[in-house]
Amino acid sequence: MAKIAPSLLSADFADLKGEIRKVESGGADYLHLDVMDGIFVPNITFGAPVIKKIREVTELPFDVHLMIDRPERFIKDFVEAGADIITVHQEATIHLHRTIQEIKSYGIMAGVSLNPTTPLETLEYILEDIDLILIMTVNPGFGGQSFINQMDRKIKKIRKIIDQRNLDIILEVDGGVKLSNAKAILDWGVDLLVVGSDIFNAENIEQRVKEFKRL
Numbered sequence: 001m002a003k004i005a006p007s008l009l010s011a012d013f014a015d016l017k018g019e020i021r022k023v024e025s026g027g028a029d030y031l032h033l034d035v036m037d038g039i040f041v042p043n044i045t046f047g048a049p050v051i052k053k054i055r056e057v058t059e060l061p062f063d064v065h066l067m068i069d070r071p072e073r074f075i076k077d078f079v080e081a082g083a084d085i086i087t088v089h090q091e092a093t094i095h096l097h098r099t100i101q102e103i104k105s106y107g108i109m110a111g112v113s114l115n116p117t118t119p120l121e122t123l124e125y126i127l128e129d130i131d132l133i134l135i136m137t138v139n140p141g142f143g144g145q146s147f148i149n150q151m152d153r154k155i156k157k158i159r160k161i162i163d164q165r166n167l168d169i170i171l172e173v174d175g176g177v178k179l180s181n182a183k184a185i186l187d188w189g190v191d192l193l194v195v196g197s198d199i200f201n202a203e204n205i206e207q208r209v210k211e212f213k214r215l
């Protein structure tokens, strides 16, 4: 069964608790929380204090996607806020190895995300240390953008590497995932789909999560 991480970015921010209940009843596996700083990406969302409040209302694991410059400055804050996975961007941290070690030192899972044009080769010397790879299939910053088609090559290639080296890594894809293309993306060997607008803009959010889960 497909694993789904609804991204709260497209949810009704005035009713986060209500929105979370809907995706919970639909069978969501994680909550994907998009943190943006207006520097690494041209948009600002929310930070650790908001995540900490949401932590009080749900048991779903928190998949925290940090789209912030020099994320190493805030790892502890997000751990204390209740993150289960913290994913940083390869492009945003100079000492990636150190940042990953710090995340893992708190006993949670560490992920690395790559922008669409960042080559997979940048992960060559960190693969053994990470729990998750997040392939961006849009330029990060906004919900509702279109899936960049040539990312299929990248996804298939990293799937192959993970399998050949027998690595224990979750392969996650984020950006432009919709009911209409999700089946194909899963067939490329993706473990976890992030879905924002196609879930939260749906007429019936709970039903839409169920439809994704059935894929």
Ligand code: DX5
Residues within 6 Å of the ligand: 007, 008, 009, 010, 032, 034, 065, 138, 139, 140, 141, 142, 143, 144, 145, 174, 175, 176, 177, 194, 195, 196, 197, 198
């Ligand atoms: C974009 C975020 C995504 C976003 C995806 O930068 O990282 O998680 O919410 O939204 P959709 O699914 O609408 O492309």
Ligand code: ZN
Residues within 6 Å of the ligand: 007, 032, 033, 034, 065, 174, 194
């Ligand atoms: Zn995201």
